Amino acid sequence: MKIQTKVARRTFLRTALAASAVIPLAAIPLVLKADNHRVDEANPSAKALGYRHDAASVDTAKFPARATADGKTQFCDNCKLYQAGDDGWGGCSIFPGKQVKGKGWCGAWMKA
Numbered sequence: 001m002k003i004q005t006k007v008a009r010r011t012f013l014r015t016a017l018a019a020s021a022v023i024p025l026a027a028i029p030l031v032l033k034a035d036n037h038r039v040d041e042a043n044p045s046a047k048a049l050g051y052r053h054d055a056a057s058v059d060t061a062k063f064p065a066r067a068t069a070d071g072k073t074q075f076c077d078n079c080k081l082y083q084a085g086d087d088g089w090g091g092c093s094i095f096p097g098k099q100v101k102g103k104g105w106c107g108a109w110m111k112a
């Protein structure tokens with residue numbers, strides 16, 4: 001009876017050790033996948049349109065429309081091309097397959 005308990009404990013410990021090594025590795029692709037779905041501000045198309053995740057950081061010297069009173073109310077989440085998603089990020093037809101931040105902005109903003 002005691003031998004069976006020792007074997008069961010060893011099996012449990014081996015399984016738990018193996019699981020603890022595998023679970024963090026399995027989580028890495030999910031983190032990378034989430035980041036890969038977001039528009040990179042350094043992407044040439046994003047740069048050409050002045051896209052920024054934070055609309056307050058738009059280069060208003062290059063994109064003066066964002067500095068006007070009307071422009072300051074423009075964000076991705078009130079743009080006609082925005083499709084709301086999770087966690088404040090959503091789709092944009094300008095960047096197929098990528099997500100933009102709801103409080104972001106680019107020069108292609110359109111009134112909804």
Ligand code: SF4
Pocket residue numbers: 051075076077079080081082091092093094100104105106107108109110
């Ligand atoms: S088109 Fe609209 S939703 Fe897309 S990045 Fe520009 S402002 Fe944001």
